[in-house]
Amino acid sequence: MKKVVLINGSPRHEERTASAGFLTHVEAILKDGEYEKQLVNVCKSLKNGPDADYAKLLEADAIVLAFPLYYFCLPGLLTRFLEDYEKYLREHGEQKKHAKVYAIVNCGFPEPEINEEAVRVIGCFSHHIGARFRFGVMIGGGPMISEIEGAGPTKKAYEKLEAAIRMMDSDIRSEVVEAPQNVPIQPSFPRRLYLFMGGMGWKRQAKKNGIKKADLYRRPYQKVE
Numbered sequence: 001m002k003k004v005v006l007i008n009g010s011p012r013h014e015e016r017t018a019s020a021g022f023l024t025h026v027e028a029i030l031k032d033g034e035y036e037k038q039l040v041n042v043c044k045s046l047k048n049g050p051d052a053d054y055a056k057l058l059e060a061d062a063i064v065l066a067f068p069l070y071y072f073c074l075p076g077l078l079t080r081f082l083e084d085y086e087k088y089l090r091e092h093g094e095q096k097k098h099a100k101v102y103a104i105v106n107c108g109f110p111e112p113e114i115n116e117e118a119v120r121v122i123g124c125f126s127h128h129i130g131a132r133f134r135f136g137v138m139i140g141g142g143p144m145i146s147e148i149e150g151a152g153p154t155k156k157a158y159e160k161l162e163a164a165i166r167m168m169d170s171d172i173r174s175e176v177v178e179a180p181q182n183v184p185i186q187p188s189f190p191r192r193l194y195l196f197m198g199g200m201g202w203k204r205q206a207k208k209n210g211i212k213k214a215d216l217y218r219r220p221y222q223k224v225e
């Protein structure tokens with residue numbers, strides 16, 4: 001039975017997140033009888049001490065990392081988790097099975113290619129620890145895709161997501177050396193309308209948090225002359 005560790009790298013661990021939702025699909029498609037699946041939540045792991053989770057990663061045949069794009073790269077919390085794993089490996093031996101690594105990165109903007117740099121970072125990290133990076137699933141419009149699951153504008157996106165996970169399933173079991181291409185996914189929705197709705201969402205959240213629209217443009221750090 002293949003051992004797979006599913007890592008949820010979203011820092012919003014108390015909320016319903018897109019990353020957690022995408023991992024639910026991975027869990028459902030990788031069949032119980034064929035995989036031993038373990039879920040790691042990066043927030044909780046760092047809070048409780050990550051060594052038990054690092055031990056799971058050390059034994060894994062495959063690692064699937066799902067996380068949001070933060071400032072065009074990885075959330076700081078996930079970077080810390082991965083950097084500390086690299087240190088853990090130096091103290092506890094190398095990746096035993098040269099695990100295959102997959103990334104599912106989702107971002108707020110509709111263009112999936114924005115996630116390419118973060119996927120590359122996971123590729124470099126994998127290489128650095130002696131694991132084998134295989135491919136990334138780059139999801140644009142993540143909040144919409146996770147909110148409207150598999151209906152209307154996100155129906156095709158979910159079909160593509162499930163096809164990408166099935167590709168993961170066969171890739172984990174295959175001996176093929178050449179890695180598959182990254183898979184871009186986005187909702188079928190007019191870009192301008194999507195951005196307009198996104199803007200409304202920011203204003204709604206500002207109001208909920210007791211601040212005005214103008215406060216969204218405040219600069220926390222003043223320019224030093």
Ligand SMILES: Cc1cc2nc3c(=O)[nH]c(=O)nc-3n(C[C@H](O)[C@H](O)[C@H](O)COP(=O)(O)O)c2cc1C
Pocket residue numbers: 010011012016017018019020067068069070071072073106107108109114141142143
């Ligand atoms: C601090 C922060 C930084 C973000 N940076 C980006 C970004 O650079 N580009 C982007 O398209 N979306 C960005 N987003 C939006 C998130 O990637 C998006 O909301 C995502 O769906 C959150 O995923 P999650 O629900 O799994 O946490 C950012 C969100 C936050 C809170």
